[in-house]
Amino acid sequence: MNLKFDLDNQTMETLQLQPNEEIWYCVPRDLSREDQFLTGAYVVVTNRRLCLLSDGHVVESYMLSACKKLDCETMINSAVLRLYFKDGSIRFFARCTMKHIVRFSYVARGATMLMQGRFYRVESMEYEATCPKCGAILQNIRTCPNCGGRGSSLKKAVVLCKPFAPQFLVLSLFTLLSSALALAGPKIRQVFIDSSLADKSGTLTDVVRFILLMLAIAVGNIVLNTVRNIFSTYLGARMAKELRSKMFQKVQKLALARIEDMKPGQLMNRITNDTTDIRRFMENTFASTLSTIVTMAGALIYMMIIDWKLTLVSLVFVPFMFMISYFLRSTFSQKFRREREKRDSLNSRLQDVISGISVVKSFGKEDYEVQGFRKLNRELTDVLIQNYAFFYSLFPTMNFILNLGTYLITYAMGISVLRGAMTVGVLMQMVSYAGNLYGPLETLTRLPRELSSLFNNVERIYDVLEEEEGNFQSEEAVDIDLQGDIEFDNVCFGYKSYEPVLNDINLHIRPGEMIGLVGASGTGKSTMINLIMHLYQVDSGVLKIDGADINQIRQADLRKRMGVVLQETFLFNGSILDNIRFSRPEASLEEVIHAAKMANAHDFIIRTPDGYNTNVGERGYNLSGGERQRIAIARAVLTRPKLLILDEATSNLDTESEYLIQNALERLEKQCTTIAIAHRLSTLKNADRLVVIDNHHIIEEGSHEELLKKKGVYYGLVTAQLEMAKVG
């Protein structure tokens, strides 16, 4: 992300930089104190001064030496910079919208460092959300599609179809053949009528031959169409399958932060619904539409050959129909939208209430919900009836208008036939082609809608496939034999960089140590663990594992050597055995039992109906929260980890089980580094070191006894908990 915007020469002059003065940061401020959008206004930080620019003029300027800090306060959808002077006064400095909020936070950090005499340049690795040149949306890509060239939806569709080029070729061939057959029929009939019937010169053989020919064409058409439809269905299914697996593979590789950006629900939709839509399009629309278009083009050409003037005249009704559908377009979309809206609100209400049925029942609100649902249901039905009454009266009318062209042709050519200027066979042929031309026109008016929804699907799929993985692992990353030495060196991190969660964290965890992380909820304990697992990338500072920068270590290998129990225990659909073995599928049954014993899970597992084969997860046997946690602990222990991470792993357990598990784990912990988070502080009493986090910082560090003596925050937490225990 750019933190140093270019200024034009004139502006540079008004800045009057001193000989050794240099611009360090220059970012736009796009909102004034007086609630106006601004353009051409900047915040400029040099190595000596802090200036506000407006329309090429310096409006405010302060020496850095007079300032203490520049603070960026996040407001609701905007941010404010405040300048703190050494003399204690504070001044409102600048304001920006969300567009520049990340820049503001970086500049505040950078300027403050300069004020403190630290000449360290902060840099932002974040992506720009929109192209600085043309304002187009950049979704986690560095080059703008307009300015850098990534292509239109059509191009993307072509790219997606490319691997299937041979199949498409075959399909086109079938299409051409079946169109040719469809067009041959009327021609053969014309020859038959004009040469055998009109002057009554034909024989019985001619009639039989004609019938056989027509039969052959009909059968050929059926065969060709069947094969073509089967083939396009097959092609659609293949494409959907390939896209689905490509997307799934991609999602597995994406960094967690990227997946969170995309919202998991949406991602699921893209993988299932969007690919299904593509399959449906291939199945129902693609082949038949292609063949319709080819047939229409052929019919038109034939008609032009026969009588181009008449053909053109008969086409007058076509623009008429396109005009009608153009004028009705917004009515259509409005009707469709109302239908979708009503359907959506019905569906979401349904889902909401059924997922929360226990709450509904516990408050006795069933009747209230029935009333609400009935209302939505009625509204949807009303809209449906209205819409379909409209559609069913409109479409036949449009069809009728189109067919007026055929009447016109019949009239004009009928007169020619009577005058003897034309044969009956040609008249019949012309009318058949007119049917070929006008019949499907009405379905074609639906094509734009179908295409635009297809292109939307393609965009969404492409989005996932083109997403940068965002794994910050370096190219030369290597495998390590994890020892469990972890060092936080000035680490800062926030899920959004303008909202720091951890600030200036310095902590060295030595191999074999047991560390307890303590702090109120929401202070960033789990976040520290996420960083160690390299699920997210630190914003600044370095995180070292065994002395090496974490970016230099292969993620998969690192995580393989960790045993992790996350705060949210998630069990997959499958047996208890599968779930424990998930971490190390090759583990022997005895190892699984051993791990379960350590997690104090063995005994309750035995009591379930199918023992280790009991099905758990979404639709399986109902386990209590504590039982789930114990399975998760067994899963973590099974890896024989060098680094064990327990994030409130025993929070749902009774004190006795917790004590038992702790004792068991302590034996394991002798060999491995352990980082444990627990709310029940007694759990962490035996930790070698406790680290207390508050207000984004580590504020205390030491053993249980040391911290108690210190009578700081930890002491407060412990006494509060003792009181709780007493009162409760």
Next chain:
Amino acid sequence: MAPMGGPPPAGGRNNMPMRGPGPVNTQEEIDLARLAERCDEMMQIRYLEPADCEFAEKDSGFIQLKIDEKVYTHVDIYRVFPYTNPAEYLSVRDGEDAFREIGIIRQLSAFPEETISLIERHLKLRYFTPEIKEILFVRRRAGVVTMKVRTEYGECRFAFRNNSNAVIRLGENRVFIQDMDENRYQIPDVTKLTIREQKKLDALL
């Protein structure tokens, strides 16, 4: 069934920030008293009366509040119901001391003129959700919508993806549009737009 994974019952209560106690002799009694005090504080609601409060604005953009002879040099004011009741129920908080609530203003209109304009200015600084007064143009291309609108902050242009959840309806007629930079624009009442504008919007909603 939903997987259980929440914090333990005791965990929730740890939310309150704990300060180290001062010199303690009979620590247990004092701690109990402190806890009870904290609990009282947590439960208390004070509604601020115009007669008791003296608001003033500083250069910093911070608001100063004098109440009961006590001076808070930096208070922040939040709306409790930002959209449904923007000028009622304003929570006045101590900006220096960890977000502590000083009190709640029931009705801003009950306060003197200057205070009203001062607090309104402050709220405008905090809540930036431009209201779309006029839709100048809407363009849809390749799933991306670009809009140019006039708001009370002036004209502006923004873009968002049409297939994401960028357009959110709140209540019957209020619509929020979130652009790529996560700025939010609001249309308080869609039905108040001109028919032409509604048509332009139709494609998006």
